[in-house]
Amino acid sequence: MNCVCPECKNDVNLGRYPNLAVGNVIECDVCGITLVVKGIENNEVFTEIADEGK
Numbered sequence: 001m002n003c004v005c006p007e008c009k010n011d012v013n014l015g016r017y018p019n020l021a022v023g024n025v026i027e028c029d030v031c032g033i034t035l036v037v038k039g040i041e042n043n044e045v046f047t048e049i050a051d052e053g054k
């Protein structure tokens with residue numbers, strides 16, 4: 001699966017998340033931002049930036 005970070009536009013390494021599903025929280029290892037999985041379609045993972053610091 002592929003996931004492009006909405007913040008830094010780099011590919012997020014999904015190897016750490018073998019059972020990725022909608023609602024999961026992942027982290028971009030390039031910029032370190034926290035992302036929430038919003039949808040998975042055609043091997044593409046769509047994410048939204050999560051609100052941090054709460």
Ligand SMILES: [Zn+2]
Nearest residue numbers: 005008028031
């Ligand atoms: Zn990033």
